Amino acid sequence: MKIKQLLLTAIILIATSLMFATEVTINGDNYDVTATYEDTSYPGEAFFVRLTIESHKKNIKLDIKATAELSGKKTISKADFYYLQPKAKAKNVTQMLVGLPMWSWQGVEKNTKITVTYSINDEEENSFELPVTIAPKKYPSEVIHLNSKLSDLIGKPDPEKKEQSRILNETLATITPEDVYEYTGFIRPTTGTRITSEFGQTRTFVYSNGKEAPSYHAGLDFGIPTGTEVSACGAGKVVMARWRIVTGYSVIIEHxxxxxxxxxxxxxxxxxxxxxVKKGDLVALSGATGLATGPHLHWEIRMNSVALEPDSFVKNYAYQPTKDKVEVKDETEAK
Ligand SMILES: [Zn+2]
Structure with a gap:
């Protein structure tokens, strides 16, 4: 399929809204396509891009396929857009969203961009570029000494542990386009505020036999007493609630x-x-099961298998649709 660079022919409007998001509108012959995004993010965080597609004709069913690719010298991440509202039969405005994650050790690259490629109602594929900046961010480091019991828990080969790890990775790599539960920002899962280990920390495990193993901390640890309430950080579907050898009793929610x-x-x-579950619903009580040196809650966020700074989902509302854009009129109901 031929990719037409719409940048050359379309009128591009760049405006900064009150939310400090950047908006780019491509005015086409049949459709206007607006991309809303934050133009700066950090390693260990994500870029979100929201697409609003408006047809010039009324009662047009918009069937859209769209992908976004974050790249510098090479591809950093790539993902398909998903619909924010259930697909309606005849709507002339529709909204889609995509998140593009970056690992915490990802370096800062010059000339970073997001390339959006889309096709509406099986028409010719178009693409446009959004310039973005990955700003520098440093994460701390720590050394953890493990006793012989915990050393065995990490180091000893175990087929059951291996199988649990396979299931975990498979779960986190699953992308279900219709599973849209939460896009209004997260809350922390506990009222406890004592952070015992930051996200992104590079770690050196020192085993009881003196051997060292490099690792990094994929989540955020709250030092809270066993039995403290743990709530869902956002609305979603519980996809895992079970015992695991390394992580003890574990819960995973898809948002x-x-x-x-x-x-x-x-x-x-x-x-x-x-x-x-809804945002704030009780999902578990905290403890010290699995590989834990004391009672704490490990809270982790994964996007397309990439571990991200959990608090960035509490602070950053880039992916929250603005009010005027989210109220979509259904032309069929208006009659
Ligand atoms: Zn942790």
Whole structure:
């Protein structure tokens, strides 16, 4: 399929809204396509791009395929857009969203851009570029000494542990386009504020035999007493609620296609797999099960398998649709 560079022919409007988001509108012959995004993000965080597609004709069913690719010298991440509202039969405005993650050790690159490629109603594919900046961010480092029991837990080969790890990775890599539960920002899963280990920390595990193993901390640890309430950081579907050898009682919630929150070392599960939860719902009690040197909650966010800074989803509302754009009129209902 031929890719037409619409940048050359379309009128591009760049405006900064009150939310400090950047908007780019491509005015085409049949459709106007607006991309809303934050133009700066950090390693260990994500870029979100929201597409608003408006047809010039009324009662047109918009069937859109769209992808976004974040790249510098080479591809950093790539993902398909998903619909924010369920697909309606005849709507002339529709909204789509995509998240593009960056690992915490990803370097800052010059000339970074997001390339959006889309096709509407099987018409010719178009693409445009959004210039973005990956700003520098440093994460701390720590050394953790493990006793012989915990050394064995990490170091000893175990087929059951291997199988649990395979299931975990498979779950986190699952992208279900229709699973849109939460795009209004997260809350922290506990009222406890004592952070015992930051996200992104590079770690050196020192085993009881003196051997060292490099690692990094994929989540955010809250030092809270065993039995403290743990709540869902956002609305979603519980895709895992079970015992795991390394992480003890564990919960995983799916919030958006490819976006998961994880809760480890729990003492008690208060939800089951398949449950639909709201933001703030009780899902477990905290503990010190699995590989834990003391009672704490490990809270982790994964997007397309990439571990991201959990607090960036609490602070950053880039992916939250603005009010005027989210109220979509259904032309069929208006009659
Ligand atoms: Zn942790």
């Amino acid at each position: 958006l296609p490819g976006l998961y929150s994880i809760y480890y070392h729990l003492s008690e599960l208060k939800c089951k797999e398949g449950d639909i």
